[in-house]
Amino acid sequence: MIYKVQGQPLYAYTGGKTFDPAKPTAVFIHGVLNDHSVWILQTRHFAHHGWNVLAIDLPGHGRSGGKAPESVEDAAECLVQLLDAVGVQKAVLIGHSFGSLIALHAAAQLADRVTQLVLVGTAYPMRVSPALLESSLNDPQNAIQMVNIFSHATLAPPPSALGPGTWLLGGSKALMRRVLASNPHENIFHIGFKACDQYDQAKEAMSKVACPTLFLLGQKDQMTHPKGAQSLIQIAKNAQVVFVNAGHQLMVEAPEETLKALIHFCQK
Amino acid sequence: MPGYLDPGFDTLALHAGAAPDPSTGARAVPIHLTTSFVFESSDQAASLFNLERAGHVYSRISNPTNAVLEQRIAALEGGIGAIATASGQAALHLAITTLMGAGSHIVASSALYGGSHNLLHYTLSRFGIETTFVKPGDLEAWRQAVRPNTKLFFGETVGNPGMDVLDLPAVSQIAHAAGVPLLVDATLTSPWLMKPFDHGADLIVHSATKFLSGHGTVIGGLVVDGGSFDWSGPHTEGKFAELTQAYEGFHNMVFTEESTVGAFLLRARREGLRDFGACMSPHTAWLILQGIETLPLRMARHVSNTEKVVNFLAAHPMVSRVGHPMLEGHPSYALAQKLLPRGAGSVFSFDIKGTRQQGQTFIEALQVFSHLANVGDCRSLVIHPASTTHFRVDDETLKASGIGPGTVRLSIGLEDPDDLIDDLKRALKSAGRTA
Numbered sequence: 258m259i260y261k262v263q264g265q266p267l268y269a270y271t272g273g274k275t276f277d278p279a280k281p282t283a284v285f286i287h288g289v290l291n292d293h294s295v296w297i298l299q300t301r302h303f304a305h306h307g308w309n310v311l312a313i314d315l316p317g318h319g320r321s322g323g324k325a326p327e328s329v330e331d332a333a334e335c336l337v338q339l340l341d342a343v344g345v346q347k348a349v350l351i352g353h354s355f356g357s358l359i360a361l362h363a364a365a366q367l368a369d370r371v372t373q374l375v376l377v378g379t380a381y382p383m384r385v386s387p388a389l390l391e392s393s394l395n396d397p398q399n400a401i402q403m404v405n406i407f408s409h410a411t412l413a414p415p416p417s418a419l420g421p422g423t424w425l426l427g428g429s430k431a432l433m434r435r436v437l438a439s440n441p442h443e444n445i446f447h448i449g450f451k452a453c454d455q456y457d458q459a460k461e462a463m464s465k466v467a468c469p470t471l472f473l474l475g476q477k478d479q480m481t482h483p484k485g486a487q488s489l490i491q492i493a494k495n496a497q498v499v500f501v502n503a504g505h506q507l508m509v510e511a512p513e514e515t516l517k518a519l520i521h522f523c524q525k
Numbered sequence: 526m527p528g529y530l531d532p533g534f535d536t537l538a539l540h541a542g543a544a545p546d547p548s549t550g551a552r553a554v555p556i557h558l559t560t561s562f563v564f565e566s567s568d569q570a571a572s573l574f575n576l577e578r579a580g581h582v583y584s585r586i587s588n589p590t591n592a593v594l595e596q597r598i599a600a601l602e603g604g605i606g607a608i609a610t611a612s613g614q615a616a617l618h619l620a621i622t623t624l625m626g627a628g629s630h631i632v633a634s635s636a637l638y639g640g641s642h643n644l645l646h647y648t649l650s651r652f653g654i655e656t657t658f659v660k661p662g663d664l665e666a667w668r669q670a671v672r673p674n675t676k677l678f679f680g681e682t683v684g685n686p687g688m689d690v691l692d693l694p695a696v697s698q699i700a701h702a703a704g705v706p707l708l709v710d711a712t713l714t715s716p717w718l719m720k721p722f723d724h725g726a727d728l729i730v731h732s733a734t735k736f737l738s739g740h741g742t743v744i745g746g747l748v749v750d751g752g753s754f755d756w757s758g759p760h761t762e763g764k765f766a767e768l769t770q771a772y773e774g775f776h777n778m779v780f781t782e783e784s785t786v787g788a789f790l791l792r793a794r795r796e797g798l799r800d801f802g803a804c805m806s807p808h809t810a811w812l813i814l815q816g817i818e819t820l821p822l823r824m825a826r827h828v829s830n831t832e833k834v835v836n837f838l839a840a841h842p843m844v845s846r847v848g849h850p851m852l853e854g855h856p857s858y859a860l861a862q863k864l865l866p867r868g869a870g871s872v873f874s875f876d877i878k879g880t881r882q883q884g885q886t887f888i889e890a891l892q893v894f895s896h897l898a899n900v901g902d903c904r905s906l907v908i909h910p911a912s913t914t915h916f917r918v919d920d921e922t923l924k925a926s927g928i929g930p931g932t933v934r935l936s937i938g939l940e941d942p943d944d945l946i947d948d949l950k951r952a953l954k955s956a957g958r959t960a
Contacts, residue, residue, distance in 0.1 A: 270782060273776065273777070273778065273783075292785055293785075294783070294784050294785040294786075294787075297783055297784060298576075298577060298578060298579060301575070301576060301577040301783075302572060302577035302578065305572070305575060305577055306577075319785065402531060406530065406531060411544070412532065412537070412540045412541050412542070412543075412544075412600070413540070413541070413542050413543050413544035413593075413596070414596075415579070416579035416580050416581065416587070416592060417579050418579070418784060418787065419605070419606045419784060419787040419790045419791055419794075420576070420579050420587060420790075420791070420794055420795075421579065421580075421581060421587035421588075421589070421591070421592035421595065422587065422591070422592050422595030422596060422599070422606050422607055422608060422609070422790070422794075423579075423596070423599075423605070423606040423787070423790075424541070424542075424595075424596050424599035424600050424604060424605055424606050424607070426531075426600070427599055427600065427603060427604050427605045427606070427752065428605040428606065428752060428786060428787060431605050431751070431752030431753060431786040432752070432785055432786050434753070435752075435755065435785055435786055436785075512578070512579055513578065513579075513580075516578065
């Protein structure tokens with residue numbers, strides 16, 4: 258589904274269902290150089306179990322138009338405007354990695370319009386190494402290799418996004434190449450990493466969030482190590498922490514555990 | 526993941542897709558001989574059918590042993606996933622029928638395995654899918670053969686039995702300019718000799734019966750998706766409605782919306798395996814996995830044995846031609862140097878000087894080579910087309926097909942190379958005496 262946000266087309270996957278104002282809404286926000294399809298299993302399940310789903314492609318990514326957000330704050334503003342455009346009064350925000358910072362910042366702006374917040378594979382500060390920043394700018398194909406090695410924890414993942422027989426390491430690389438190619442006007446890989454690296458409002462934002470917050474963390478995450486989430490967990494007013502036996506891409510590496518944690522938390 | 530780099534080929538050949546069994550601790554891959562899998566609840570059952578959760582339902586559609594094989598070949602090829610099928614032919618059929626129906630058109634290399642040629646030329650044309658065959662090295666012919674309804678380019682990485690190496694970078698470029706994917710049959714090369722996705726291919730099929738298994742005990746096939754082709758991208762102009770439009774046969778799912786890079790595999794499994802049903806037995810998948818574990822070691826030996834045999838034959842006075850791309854005189858020599866630096870495989874043909882009868886005598890005198898219709902076995906194999914597959918064909922027609930009365934096809938196995946050379950030497954001597 259394409260929505261008009263900030264004058265630009267913004268795509269949101271709805272899980273195969275049409276929007277129903279009577280249902281609660283869950284908004285899913287992907288990480289750097291990903292798109293809505295990283296949430297394929299969880300979003301489809303939510304959409305068929307009583308929820309409206311809006312799994313966005315960030316501006317400038319995949320099927321969405323416009324310029325890629327240069328900061329977490331810009332991306333969060335876009336998210337706020339999406340909810341207004343769709344007419345969503347209350348929502349659960351679920352973000353992964355870069356998307357978790359966007360969800361957090363938006364939750365701080367939206368106050369009680371956010372009923373629950375889920376930060377998946379998060380850390381603060383979300384520093385990106387100078388080598389990776391440089392590589393994402395000048396040698397993005399090599400950076401895709403590096404990121405994927407750091408993002409996956411197993412050579413034998415369970416049945417995942419495409420069902421049994423999915424090779425996640427290859428799938429994640431192919432997705433990043435496709436998303437990178439989707440915007441020939443700017444390097445959305447580097448822009449995304451820079452936005453993560455430079456974001457310095459997370460503690461302030463976390464202190465403003467009053468709703469329950471789930472920290473869903475990969476035990477073997479090398480991109481955003483679980484320890485990196487402690488600075489936010491300590492501030493969160495109503496935090497729940499769940500560890501999943503997976504790396505950074507836990508939605509696809511441990512789709513069942515991720516789904517169960519989301520259902521358990523969001524149904525409260 | 527062990528380190529900072531992508532795991533190497535040999536590591537993936539042993540470990541990709543397989544972890545110790547969580548319920549028993551079994552280190553080797555278990556054979557899950559079961560038709561079906563118990564649901565946790567009615568809701569979980571519905572979720573599995575609706576693609577909200579990933580898991581196994583029924584072994585025609587997926588099976589845990591097959592899934593290990595699928596992940597492993599996808600890892601070795603650098604793809605995003607794979608589907609195991611009943612045979613290589615079933616893999617080719619699944620790939621084609623996932624992408625098109627009646628009224629569609631394929632451009633294919635003319636240097637194909639006979640079974641693939643039959644499927645395209647005779648069988649699929651009965652169902653409204655037409656194929657134009659072009660010489661694999663004639664790039665202009667590929668370009669000229671494209672029609673508005675063309676949905677696919679198809680060729681073999683190395684054509685059987687002439688060993689024509691497909692110019693993958695050039696042919697894929699022509700395919701992509703026409704808005705269609707390039708599917709290659711990589712049976713004769715295996716991912717150890719060449720990774721077609723690195724050279725522009727979008728989809729791969731294997732007859733896993735051959736080098737991937739290596740033991741010559743099972744029939745099986747694999748389709749691998751590189752995740753590179755954008756089904757709604759530039760120049761596609763709505764060609765792939767099967768993937769980009771809502772599919773009534775599966776909850777009105779739009780496969781390209783569900784998965785940005787995996788739409789082909791989603792539909793192939795959810796429609797093709799479900800409805801055509803050409804699935805692989807888990808026992809077969811297990812046997813193919815046993816083969817793949819030693820693929821790097823075997824392929825290296827296939828190549829080194831082949832080099833020795835080719836050099837022997839090329840210098841033998843009874844031999845008029847050896848058709849292997851490692852030889853400078855072969856039309857694909859330069860391409861093989863570029864695309865197949867580890868070697869151009871171990872299946873090739875050569876011509877014995879003399880009559881059809883001498884060819885037959887040669888075959889019958891062999892003791893180590895097995896006379897049969899297969900390739901890619903660990904044992905060395907031989908066939909004499911003029912006295913077997915083409916025995917009713919006169920010499921003139923044979924010549925037009927590129928087969929002489931003395932043409933022999935070899936598939937070099939893993940025996941001691943000196944024994945292979947001795948066997949050939951003895952048989953050539955017998956053929957010489959028949960003159």
